[in-house]
Amino acid sequence: MKAVCGLAAALGAAQVSGHYIFQQFGLGSSKFPVYQHVRYNTNYNSPVTSLTSNDLRCNVNGESGHNTTTIDVKAGDSFTFYTDVAVYHQGPISLYMSKAPGAAADYDGSGDWFKIYDYGPTFSGGQASWPLRTSYQYNIPKCIANGEYLLRVQSLAIHNPGSTPQFYVSCAQVKVAGGGSTTPGPTVKIPGAFKATDPGYTANIYNNFKSYTVPGPSVFTC
Numbered sequence: 001m002k003a004v005c006g007l008a009a010a011l012g013a014a015q016v017s018g019h020y021i022f023q024q025f026g027l028g029s030s031k032f033p034v035y036q037h038v039r040y041n042t043n044y045n046s047p048v049t050s051l052t053s054n055d056l057r058c059n060v061n062g063e064s065g066h067n068t069t070t071i072d073v074k075a076g077d078s079f080t081f082y083t084d085v086a087v088y089h090q091g092p093i094s095l096y097m098s099k100a101p102g103a104a105a106d107y108d109g110s111g112d113w114f115k116i117y118d119y120g121p122t123f124s125g126g127q128a129s130w131p132l133r134t135s136y137q138y139n140i141p142k143c144i145a146n147g148e149y150l151l152r153v154q155s156l157a158i159h160n161p162g163s164t165p166q167f168y169v170s171c172a173q174v175k176v177a178g179g180g181s182t183t184p185g186p187t188v189k190i191p192g193a194f195k196a197t198d199p200g201y202t203a204n205i206y207n208n209f210k211s212y213t214v215p216g217p218s219v220f221t222c
Helices: 002-019
Strands: 020-029 069-076 078-081 092-098 116-118 122-124 128-129 135-140 148-157 166-177
Touching: 002 069, 078 166, 092 135, 116 122, 116 135
Parallel strands: 069 166
Antiparallel strands: 020 078, 078 135, 092 116, 092 148, 122 128, 148 166
């Protein structure tokens, strides 16, 4: 019995260690400590799998940012999300933002979200390659209004066709200055932005995989 329990524990540990989490944030050349400016969650590096769960916004128990600091950024600034280990589940990485009605720390993410970037596959020679790495860099849109935002990173793991895809998500809290007056769009609600019938959600990446559409809204550009 002890041997069986030990094996189960080892397998469980291996499964958990096989996942990853976006736990660090960077601004320009600065990389901040783990969970500084990034909301804590309570499921460590396990994924969210329900398309109807509010956990899709900022991860499990990530609806409050009262224990998270909000960082000052300028519109156009370069930022980076870092993982604890390299992302290795195939699938797209997407970046979203949602403007808080007041302080980002008080915002549960129930408002409108807009997408600012997708990291999708590259097709060459009949093969697809995915951006599997430990850091993902982009820029705060220059034209969005000043104010506090949730800045969300999402890895949609579609590595196991026939099984429920996995969402690995985290949210940083940012206060934007020096922005413009453009209203971002299109916008979506989370949950609600992703459907079980989305081609990018149900794709079989091992069978006749020649093109791919990332789930969610189109990318907003200034």
